[in-house]
Amino acid sequence: MVRLKEPQLSGLGQNPAAPIDALVRLAAHEAGRHGLELRKGQLPNQVVEALLTYGGSDSAVLLNGTRVSPTMRCRIAEHPDPAIRDARADFIRTMVEREVRLGGIEDLVEAYGRPPTELAATSDPKLRAMVARTWRERPIAVQLALLTDPDPEVRAAATQDKHPGVPPEYYERCLADPVVRANIARHIPLTPEQFDRLLATGEETVLHAVAGNPHLTVDMVARLQDSADPSVRVAVAYSRHVTPETRDRLLALVEAEDAAGSDDAAVALRWSPYTPSWLRDAPLAERLAYLDCPHTMFRKVLATGRDLPAEAWQRLDDDPDVSVRRAAAHRPDTPPHILLRLIRAHGERSHVRPLLVDHPNFPRQELRGLVDEPNPRTRLLALKDPELPVAELRRFGDSAEAFLRAGAARHPNVGADLLERLLMDPDPHVVEDAAANPVLPRARMDRIIADAGL
Structure with missing residues (x-):
């Protein structure tokens, strides 16, 4: 990746404080263009023109929508070089192919220059x-045409998502179609006869869907x-129609198979798509009965409610499983x-939004106290304090973990000497973050650009 070779230039291209003339000069370098293409917000017209000059069609692919002004969109659409003029459309067509x-x-509308209804009736099945995959709010007439399309991939795409769905009068037709039956068997009410026919197919995907x-x-x-099938047993165990005894028995069987080394059982227990989602809409009294459920998933779903009494929240806050507490x-x-x-004991789960540290009730005055936590992922959260002292930031800058040094490099309170040191860090990601920090002095920006011969 370019930024790993020239991370200072790549980071500077993303720096929100970099002046336009610096950005124009960066466009002449591959690493600078990489950073500019990652830059947030609309690019100035002069920068877009420079990207087209130096990056050609490679840059033009990314110059679309709110990234560029209406003036520059017209400029690209009328560009004398067809490779630039057609770059975005060619890219979209390649993705379709x-x-x-x-x-x-x-x-699709932009690339093909036709309204959605015409694209839905095009001769190209791809x-x-x-x-079908991208027009989520399509009219029912279009959906019906896609459901009856002669190409199986089109029919499959039309039923891939729950919405816009399948009208009841098309249930039988779709259930008889091998390419879509599993898609709709997940969602529609089934008659006993339909249920029997689906099980009789013997197809694993159909069985899991049902x-x-x-x-x-x-x-x-x-x-x-x-x-x-252990996945089916887990799904049944999560149903509202089984007794607690049956639920315990089914999950115990899968757990035993997992302990014996079954990969299918391990997947069913840890990565199953099934949840007792019906519990969210159950009456409060019924939901509260699951406070003592021995199976974590039920307590976790219960914890997503918002109308539980104080005693229930206290129990859930002290639950033995951290996923329930989260x-x-x-x-x-x-x-x-x-x-x-929770933060002190288990840190954050960075892929779950919003973060707990961003909760309105989180005591932000305590952030600074996290700098001494033994878990480096928990220490990282101290950087959420925008006024963290430079002395503490230097401790982060001396860390063995590159992600902690990168956090210091991004911090608004980083001192000039520390930022300079991080600009020379052995890890290119740290260097890129330091160059992207808006507190970087203008003179240092100019020196980075000059050192690259730009």
């Missing part, structure tokens, strides 16, 4: 399938209890000491 899912129907269907009756759930801590009125206790 390779069946790489795009963000939205707007990309394009029709991409319309097992997670929220509309199954008591009899249907009972039919699935003796399945040899779920409970996301409620609006979590006490500050509960949030701090």
